[in-house]
Every structure is written in C-alpha cells, then in structure tokens.
Amino acid sequence: MQKQAGLSAGFVQCCADTALWMWRSYWQLHREWQRTVRQAQRAGDERWLCKLMKREPQPPFSNGLRHKIPIWFDDRIGSLEHSEIKLSPRVIRISTLKRGERITVLLNPAKYHLDLLECGEIKSFQIVKRGKKFYVHVKVEREVRDQPVRAVRGVDLGVKRSAATVLLRSDKPLSRGDFSVIRDGEKTHRLNELNEKVAKLQQMKKWGALKRMRNKRRRVAEYYDRLTAKRIADISSECIVAIGHPKGIKYENYRDNGKRKLRRLMTRWAYGRIIRYTIEECAEQGIKVAAPDERWTSITCHRCGSRNTERLTQSVVHCYDCGLTYNADFNGAINIGSSILAGPRSRWAEVDPAPTSDESLEKRDEAGSPRLHAWEWSHELCPDFIDADDEHGA
Numbered sequence: 592m593q594k595q596a597g598l599s600a601g602f603v604q605c606c607a608d609t610a611l612w613m614w615r616s617y618w619q620l621h622r623e624w625q626r627t628v629r630q631a632q633r634a635g636d637e638r639w640l641c642k643l644m645k646r647e648p649q650p651p652f653s654n655g656l657r658h659k660i661p662i663w664f665d666d667r668i669g670s671l672e673h674s675e676i677k678l679s680p681r682v683i684r685i686s687t688l689k690r691g692e693r694i695t696v697l698l699n700p701a702k703y704h705l706d707l708l709e710c711g712e713i714k715s716f717q718i719v720k721r722g723k724k725f726y727v728h729v730k731v732e733r734e735v736r737d738q739p740v741r742a743v744r745g746v747d748l749g750v751k752r753s754a755a756t757v758l759l760r761s762d763k764p765l766s767r768g769d770f771s772v773i774r775d776g777e778k779t780h781r782l783n784e785l786n787e788k789v790a791k792l793q794q795m796k797k798w799g800a801l802k803r804m805r806n807k808r809r810r811v812a813e814y815y816d817r818l819t820a821k822r823i824a825d826i827s828s829e830c831i832v833a834i835g836h837p838k839g840i841k842y843e844n845y846r847d848n849g850k851r852k853l854r855r856l857m858t859r860w861a862y863g864r865i866i867r868y869t870i871e872e873c874a875e876q877g878i879k880v881a882a883p884d885e886r887w888t889s890i891t892c893h894r895c896g897s898r899n900t901e902r903l904t905q906s907v908v909h910c911y912d913c914g915l916t917y918n919a920d921f922n923g924a925i926n927i928g929s930s931i932l933a934g935p936r937s938r939w940a941e942v943d944p945a946p947t948s949d950e951s952l953e954k955r956d957e958a959g960s961p962r963l964h965a966w967e968w969s970h971e972l973c974p975d976f977i978d979a980d981d982e983h984g985a
Contacts, residue, residue, distance in 0.1 A: 597688060601667030609662045613651040620648040627839070642845050663715040663730065669693075671713050671729060680705065683716060683727060698727060707731055738877045744827045745928025746834040747885065747920050748865060750856045751905075753778075753819045754834075755920035756826065759928040770921060773822050778815035782808060782859070816861060820868035827878055834869055835885025835927040837862055883930045889923035 598606075624647060631640040669685035676682075679697040686693050696718075700708070711733030719726045743759045753775035757765070785808050792801050823832065840862075844854050870880045890900050892910035900910045908919040 599667075599686075599688070601665070605662045605664060605668065609660060610651070613660070617648055617650050624648055627842075638847075639843070639845070661717050661719050663717045665715045669716070671698075671708075671716055681708070696727070704729075735875060735877045737879065738829050740831050740879070741829045742831075743928045743932045744823075744830040744832050745924040745926070746823060746832060746869075747888070747923040747927055748835060748837065748862050749920055750860050752920070753865075754823065755918075755924050756823065757921055757924040757928060758830070759925065759932050761932060765925075771826060772920075773819055775815060775819065778812065781811050781815070785811065812859070812861060813864065816865050817868050817872075819865055820872045823869050824872040824876055824878060827873065828876075830878065831931060832869065832873055832878060832880045833928045833931050834866055834880065834882055835888060835923065836866060836882040837885050881931050883927060885923060885927055888926040889919045891922075891926055893917070893922050893925040893929065 624643070628640065628643050631643055664685065669683055671681060671683050674680055674682045674697075676697065679699060681698045681700055683696045683698065684693045685696065708729065708731060711731040714730045714732050716730065717728040719728055741760070745757045745759060747755045749755060752772060754773040756771050756773070758769040759765075785804075789801065789804070789808075823834070841857055841860075844850055844857065846854070866882055870882075873880045887898065890902065890908060891898050892900055892908075892913060892915055894915050895910065895913040897910055897912040899912050900908050902919060903909050903916070906919050907916065908922055909916045
C-alpha cells in the first residue's frame with residue numbers, strides 16, 4: 592500500500608488501524624446476528640427468521656458502502672496547537688506528502704471544548720465532513736481515580752419516564768432514601784412543540800425554515816438525554832451503576848408482530864444513547880458502569896425469583912407465589928442491581944423485604960389498585976423530576 596499510494600508509513604499505519612477497527616466491528620455484529628438467527632431457527636419462527644435474513648450485517652466497502660472513511664491522525668501526521676490568532680485560539684497542522692510541508696487549519700472551538708482540551712492529553716484527531724462543513728473530532732485522554740464501591744445502584748430505563756433507580760446495599764434493607772425517579776416530561780414537552788412547529792411549516796411549505804431546523808429535534812433529545820445521564824452519575828457516588836440494557840427489544844418488535852402499541856411507544860426511545868452517555872458521565876467521576884440484559888426483570892419477583900406474576904397495571908406487578916405487590920420499574924431496577932450485587936440481596940435469597948413490599952398490600956385504595964410506599968417516597972425525594980402528567984406513575 593505504501594508503494595502504490597506513495598503515502599508515508601504514518602499514513603499507512605493510521606489507515607490500517609481504521610480498517611482493522613471496521614472489520615472487528617463487522618465480525619462482532621455478524622456473530623451477534625448469527626446467534627439471533629440460531630435462536631429464531633430453534634423457535635421455528637419463520638416470519639422473524641425472514642426478517643433477520645434481510646438484516647445481515649454487510650462487510651466494509653461492500654454493497655454500495657464505498658463512501659470515504661475518515662481516519663484518526665496521530666502525532667506522526669499532525670498536531671493540534673495553540674494559536675495567537677484571536678478568532679482561532681487553536682489550529683491543527685497536518686503534514687502533506689512533501690517533506691517539511693504542512694497544512695494549517697483554523698479552528699473555532701467553544702469554551703466548553705477548550706476546557707476539555709486542557710483537562711487531558713490529546714492523543715489523536717479526525718477530520719469529518721458533514722454536508723458542506725468540516726468538523727474536527729479530538730480524542731483526549733485523562734486519568735480518573737476510581738471511587739470506592741460500597742453499594743450498587745440499579746437503573747431501569749423506561750419509555751414513559753426516563754429512569755427509575757434503587758440503591759442496593761448487601762448489609763442493609765431497602766429504605767425510603769434508596770428510591771428515586773428521573774423524569775423526562777420537559778423533554779417530551781419540548782419535542783412535542785418542535786413536532787407541531789415542523790407540521791405547520793410543512794403545511795405552509797416553508798422549505799427554507801425546515802432545512803434550517805432539520806437537526807433541531809435530534810439535538811434537543813441528545814441534550815436532555817445527557818442531563819439524564821448526569822443526574823444518574825450525580826446520585827451514584829461510591830456505587831457501581833447497573834443500568835439495564837433492553838438489547839434487541841426494538842429489533843424483535845418488527846412490523847406485523849401484533850404489538851403495534853408497543854412499537855409506537857418505542858419509536859423515540861433512545862435507550863442506547865442514554866446508556867452511552869451514562870457510561871461517559873460516570874467514567875469522568877471514576878464510577879464503574881455495567882449494562883446487564885434487563886430481559887424479564889420487570890416481571891420477575893425480586894424477592895422469590897418467580898415469574899408467576901401479573902402486571903395489574905403498566906406500573907404495578909403482583910407475584911402469586913409470595914404475594915408481593917410492587918412497582919414494576921423499581922422491581923426491575925432491584926433485579927438489575929442484584930445481578931451484579933454479591934451479597935444477601937441477590938435474587939432468590941431470603942431477605943427482609945423492608946417496608947416497601949408486603950405492607951403495600953395492606954394499604955389499597957377503594958378501587959383495589961395498590962398505592963406503593965416506594966412510589967410515594969420517590970415523589971417526596973425527587974420533586975424536581977415530577978411532572979403533572981405522571982402523577983399516578985402512568
């Protein structure tokens with residue numbers, strides 16, 4: 592490659608690293624796809640198998656995927672340097688194919704980006720073209736001291752609310768302060784406003800205005816998801832965060848599978864982005880994060896481990912084996928946290944259910960639907976995250 596293209600050894604090495612990364616990602620995706628296909632074959636689901644065969648991951652640079660891939664430049668090819676130019680405090684200098692010649696690219700970073708550049712060591716950078724603009728992605732590396740681990744915080748992501756969290760300790764029963772709810776009513780309200788605005792602009796055929804705000808909804812959703820991740824990190828000091836990963840839930844709910852309502856709810860549920868942001872925010876504070884599979888966690892009784900349960904409502908689950916009635920989101924969060932908690936609160940262990948379990952059975956309203964203490968405590972603990980529309984845990 593070096594002889595045919597006439598590139599330097601540094602350029603060739605950076606290209607090879609990018610190509611290897613692409614092939615490793617493809618092999619990982621293909622192995623997961625093959626495992627899913629085998630599961631569908633064993634289940635004998637012909638419709639699902641037909642869908643899977645159309646979703647086989649494609650290898651790099653095949654089937655029309657021939658667009659240019661940006662590579663990461665290291666210190667052998669270029670550098671990011673300070674500048675005395677007032678409008679461009681930072682510049683990047685990239686070497687050309689001629690010895691001693693470099694191209695200088697002016698940058699206009701915000702104060703937020705300048706602070707990030709100062710807090711760590713710059714390892715490499717990447718030039719990416721989006722539309723008619725070029726962006727520079729910089730990789731900064733810094734060391735963070737790990738926090739001591741004294742508890743596990745289980746996090747159950749939801750469609751109608753952002754997250755329900757429970758703090759688990761191996762030597763203490765659950766108490767009021769261990770439950771919290773993070774809501775996203777403000778995000779939903781903001782996105783609904785943007786959707787109405789886009790619909791009006793489409794009716795009025797204001798194509799210029801639509802083009803200017805084509806990425807507005809995505810940026811707003813990313814902003815509020817980042818706030819959710821920061822809130823999870825802020826309340827997880829000296830904990831391991833176990834955030835449930837609903838892996839494959841969108842992949843398995845394809846069209847014509849009889850679950851239309853569920854598909855509509857999950858249309859805008861960016862659980863993967865929230866998990867990624869949570870990992871990033873926790874890593875900056877030295878908090879470890881695990882993302883176990885959350886399958887069946889909401890309908891599995893956290894006290895006896897039985898699945899002989901029933902969802903009385905969307906937010907309440909009842910176990911017929913031990914008689915436990917509990918909030919489904921908190922039940923899922925406890926199961927998610929217990930999956931990595933080494934102690935007496937592990938699933939199927941005999942534990943003191945504390946005042947958040949059977950006592951809820953004794954206090955039902957006249958209509959027969961339980962008002963769980965854990966749910967009421969979350970309202971008292973997190974008044975900033977409560978929305979009027981979610982007053983009853985809908």
